[in-house]
Amino acid sequence: MTAEPVDVLIVGAGASAAAFAWSLAETRMNIVCLEQGDWMDPSKYPGLGGDWEARQLLGDFGFSPNTRGRSEDYPVNDSASPIAASMFNAVGGSTILYAAHFPRFHPSDFRVRTLDGVADDWPLDYASLEPYYDVNARMMGVAGLAGDPAYPPKVVPLPAVALGKVGRTLASGFNRLGWHWWPSDSAITTQDYEGRAACINAGTCLSGCAHGAKASTDITYWPAALRRGVTLRPRCRVREITVNESGMADGVVYYDADGVERTQKAHVVVLACNGIGTPRLLLNSRSRQFPDGLANRSGLVGRNLMLHPYAMVTGIFDERLEGYKGPTGCCIWSHEFYETDRARDFVRGYSLEIVRGYGPAGAALWGLSTGRISPGAGHHEAYGALFDRAAGMVAICEDLPDADNRVTLDPQMTDSNGIPAPKITYRLSDNSARMLAHAVARATEVLQAAGARDTVAEAPLQPAGWHLMGTARMGTDPARSVVNEWGRSHDVRNLFIIDGSIFVTSAGVNPTNTIQALALYIADAIKKNLANLFD
Amino acid sequence: MSENHERSSFSDHQARILAEVLDAIIPPSADGLLPGAGRIDLAGAIEDALRQTPEVLAMIVQGLSSLDELARRRGSQDFTALHETDRREVMEELASSQDAFPPVLILQTFAAYYRSQRVLEELGLEARAPHPSGYAVEPNNFALLDAVRRRPPFYRQC
Ligand SMILES: Cc1cc2nc3c(=O)[nH]c(=O)nc-3n(C[C@H](O)[C@H](O)[C@H](O)COP(=O)(O)OP(=O)(O)OC[C@H]3O[C@@H](n4cnc5c(N)ncnc54)[C@H](O)[C@@H]3O)c2cc1C
Ligand code: SF4
Numbered sequence: 001m002t003a004e005p006v007d008v009l010i011v012g013a014g015a016s017a018a019a020f021a022w023s024l025a026e027t028r029m030n031i032v033c034l035e036q037g038d039w040m041d042p043s044k045y046p047g048l049g050g051d052w053e054a055r056q057l058l059g060d061f062g063f064s065p066n067t068r069g070r071s072e073d074y075p076v077n078d079s080a081s082p083i084a085a086s087m088f089n090a091v092g093g094s095t096i097l098y099a100a101h102f103p104r105f106h107p108s109d110f111r112v113r114t115l116d117g118v119a120d121d122w123p124l125d126y127a128s129l130e131p132y133y134d135v136n137a138r139m140m141g142v143a144g145l146a147g148d149p150a151y152p153p154k155v156v157p158l159p160a161v162a163l164g165k166v167g168r169t170l171a172s173g174f175n176r177l178g179w180h181w182w183p184s185d186s187a188i189t190t191q192d193y194e195g196r197a198a199c200i201n202a203g204t205c206l207s208g209c210a211h212g213a214k215a216s217t218d219i220t221y222w223p224a225a226l227r228r229g230v231t232l233r234p235r236c237r238v239r240e241i242t243v244n245e246s247g248m249a250d251g252v253v254y255y256d257a258d259g260v261e262r263t264q265k266a267h268v269v270v271l272a273c274n275g276i277g278t279p280r281l282l283l284n285s286r287s288r289q290f291p292d293g294l295a296n297r298s299g300l301v302g303r304n305l306m307l308h309p310y311a312m313v314t315g316i317f318d319e320r321l322e323g324y325k326g327p328t329g330c331c332i333w334s335h336e337f338y339e340t341d342r343a344r345d346f347v348r349g350y351s352l353e354i355v356r357g358y359g360p361a362g363a364a365l366w367g368l369s370t371g372r373i374s375p376g377a378g379h380h381e382a383y384g385a386l387f388d389r390a391a392g393m394v395a396i397c398e399d400l401p402d403a404d405n406r407v408t409l410d411p412q413m414t415d416s417n418g419i420p421a422p423k424i425t426y427r428l429s430d431n432s433a434r435m436l437a438h439a440v441a442r443a444t445e446v447l448q449a450a451g452a453r454d455t456v457a458e459a460p461l462q463p464a465g466w467h468l469m470g471t472a473r474m475g476t477d478p479a480r481s482v483v484n485e486w487g488r489s490h491d492v493r494n495l496f497i498i499d500g501s502i503f504v505t506s507a508g509v510n511p512t513n514t515i516q517a518l519a520l521y522i523a524d525a526i527k528k529n530l531a532n533l534f535d
Numbered sequence: 536m537s538e539n540h541e542r543s544s545f546s547d548h549q550a551r552i553l554a555e556v557l558d559a560i561i562p563p564s565a566d567g568l569l570p571g572a573g574r575i576d577l578a579g580a581i582e583d584a585l586r587q588t589p590e591v592l593a594m595i596v597q598g599l600s601s602l603d604e605l606a607r608r609r610g611s612q613d614f615t616a617l618h619e620t621d622r623r624e625v626m627e628e629l630a631s632s633q634d635a636f637p638p639v640l641i642l643q644t645f646a647a648y649y650r651s652q653r654v655l656e657e658l659g660l661e662a663r664a665p666h667p668s669g670y671a672v673e674p675n676n677f678a679l680l681d682a683v684r685r686r687p688p689f690y691r692q693c
Contacts, residue, residue: 047666054584054646069587108691115693125693145677149688162672171679180683183675200669210666325670339691360660361649368645375641380564387658 006032009252009266011238011281013037014093015512016499016519017272018221019136023523025228027530033230034254034264036237037072037090040208040218047204053361056207063097063206063463065089072235074415074422076276078465081426083307085276086466091234092218094274094466095512099205099329100187100214101353102142102513104133104154108339109507116340116347119400122504123476123485124521126152132517132524137185139224140215140516141193143330144185150335158190162201165321166356166391167331173450179336184353185513186330187215196220201326203359214327236262239419240285241269241495247289248534249495255417268526268533270496272519275305275468278501279407280422282472295472295489295497300482302408304401304470305424306506309432311459312355313443314366314392315452316385323357323391331356334393337442338508346434348398350508352443356391363387370456392447394461395439397432398508399469407471428460436460467511472501486525487518493534498522544582544592549599552614553578556602559626560644569657572648580647581640591639598636601629 008024010017013035021033046052046061055061063086065073076085088096107126112119134155136142143158160183163171167183174181188205189196189212199213212219226232235257242263244250251265271278279302285294293301334352341349358366363386367373373382405426413421428436436459444455475481478490483502489495498519500511507514526533545553558573585592599614605625606614617625630637648654655662 045666047664049664050650050662051580051584051646052664054643054650058642058646059584060587106690107693111693115691145680147684149683149686150690152688152690160675163675164672168673168676168679175679175682178682180686180689182680182683183677200666201672202665202669204665211669322670322672324665326672335690339689359665360655360658361646364645364649365642368641375560375644377562379561380569 005251005265005267006030007266008032008268008270009034009264010270010272011252012093012272012274012277012499013091013222013232013234014272014274014499015095015217016515017093018217018225019139019516020270020272020498020519020523021230022139022221022225022228023520024526025225025230027527028229031230032264033232034236034238034252035091035232035234038234039091040096042208042210042212045204045208045210047202047207047210052204052207053359057362057365061097061207063466071416074419075413077410077413077421077423081424081465082428082462083309083426083460083465084463085424086463087274087276087468090218091222091232092216095216096208096218097206098216098466098512100327101329101510102140102185102187103333103351103509104151104185105507105509105514106150106338107152109505112348112505118347119505120475123474129514129517129521132520133513135520136513136516140187140220141189141196142185143188143190145183148182150180150182150338156185158193161186161188161190161199161327161330163331164326164356166323166326167354169317169321170354170391170393170446170450171332173446174334176449177446179334179446181332181334184330184333186327188327188330189213199327203324203326203328203356205328205330237415237417237419238281239417241281241294243287243289243294243492247492249294249492259417268494268496270498272499275471275500276407276422276424278497278499279471280409283409284420290491295482295491295495297491298479298482300473300480302471303403303406304473305405305407305426305468306399306401306470306503307426307465308399308467308506309397309428309436309459310461310464311395311397311436311439311443311457312392312461313395313440313447314390314456315447315450316454316456317389317391317452320388321357321391323388324359326356329353329355337438344438346431346438348400348435348508350395350397350435350439352393352395352439353510354393357388358390360387363390366390370458372456392455393443395436395443396508396510397435397439399506400429400431401470401473401505402427402429467500467506469500469503469506469511472497473504474502475504487522496522496526544596545578545599548613549596550578552599552602555615555622556599556626556640557644559623560641561648570653572644575651575653577644577647577651580650581643584643584646594636595640598629598640602626605629
């Protein structure tokens, strides 16, 4: 079956696609989105059952698509990376699992070459994205506190999440050292907001929020986009983008839920499959005109993969911290070590994101993995010393682009439709290794200042490949970038990319707020250039 | 948590071996307040957790048979008939020869034990899922931020 061409065809229905579709729908164009996953049913989220931790840590809501065993997932060969790939495939994409920690980039993040002599400047700046950050804050429902000295003034529509004992205890450590901290911007409703209920501090954010307080895009942008007339077709897995004789994209070939091969023609194709899914699809779209993959004349598709090496440092305290209560990854942050300091042995910097503790099973499994709790004799004493007494932070280190860190196609592995799967090859740079060491030392210091009697460091944190960036970078020079300054492919003028693939650098904070602000920015650029979109 | 699990993959005999192995993984606490993992019925919970990965469940069933086999080589009728020290030795023997069975069973035992109603209550926790009730958390006190508020903006202007 070959359906009539649609005006705009979006592939992927995660964080970026939802924001983009909602914005572009204002034009009343015929917009269709194909998503390989399905709508999620929050009444089936793990948090409603006693086995929620097992489902998150060992089962069907794990972070890795390789272990979940869901047919909607595709495998990722991450054996050549010290950091595992992590994502979710459904309407809402990886926001179904994300922690909703929602910082903006800093103004300096867009000027790294000018300021620090590394990587490249972005072809846009903070001021260009600022209005889109504001729209995104309203649409996602961002909670926080105005006045953070680490940032220019910004819109924060909702009051901060409850910091709890963990936040209070760790904040006292930062205060003792005179270091910056602030309540985190969190995409979590702390009051009833736009039909969403206020957070009830259930602490299961990383396996889906059954309460609708965490802003996954299936409950924020998508309902609004559908009301504006966008069509979303779940369980449609795109195999490749097709091109016509003149080298323009003319649609896609995909498999429906029954595995039947179908085509969908389109005037404009927009990719939103994330920093691994998008290069995979481009590399799978080979043709006579594009033998090395679509939009890949620069040879940069898949290259410059950035993952944000994480350090996780956990303090063990004497008192109980109630860390299993409250949003797991949203509490307070510190940007004390964010900007480049020439006195250090690395360039750029990192943010610290305080993470609360574990639930009862999570504590046991974490204790086991770090050698703090063993089976057999002494088990209960070790568990008692740890459960509800462990809390700490992750350091999110800026990852600089390196062409050898990349996504390629695995020669053997395929998904359930037989489509070649991606392979990631990633090496930790010396700069990142030094930054991680610095972060571990500083996090340990602040935990001790907060009263921790012991600390445990994990760096790089192996499961933490959840920020996927850089694999189809933006820029003004077609030889050094895949898309231009508003997301349009240099090689294929009706092909756009709107996800984290287009990041030039990674900054030292979580990316999703910026991914979405950029998607809104690109949607507006398309609206403004409609008359001569392909010139 | 009080949930009913159907147990079907393990025979009665295998369930008895499993109980012994679970007790070795998490023995009762010294004060007797916390039960050994083999004394609360975790077999069903482990089976439930592994329903999506039948090959792992099959490996556990196979691992239990291997324990019997190793016990028989020591002249015992089966694993459950061994003395405690011998049991430990047999388990260690299996652990050194088969790498996957013991680690997987330990993970699943930890996960199942720390969701059981008896254990959660003994730990002073409410034996319920986090949703839909959630938890109360102390109200925010931003007086703690006073020192930070006094700090001038420190992001790089550009
Ligand atoms: C455990 C975890 C915690 C995280 N925590 C945070 C956090 O606290 N803060 C933060 O900023 N970010 C966080 N992230 C990252 C965040 O989720 C991502 O940055 C964000 O979702 C990326 O948006 P995206 O649109 O690029 O891709 P995604 O949201 O990943 O969406 C891509 C979609 O494309 C679909 N797709 C891919 N290929 C195809 C195909 N061939 N055909 C059809 N559909 C396809 C996928 O199924 C998926 O739904 C976290 C992620 C994880 C996994
Ligand atoms: S803590 Fe809040 S946001 Fe997280 S899962 Fe619970 S209700 Fe949802």
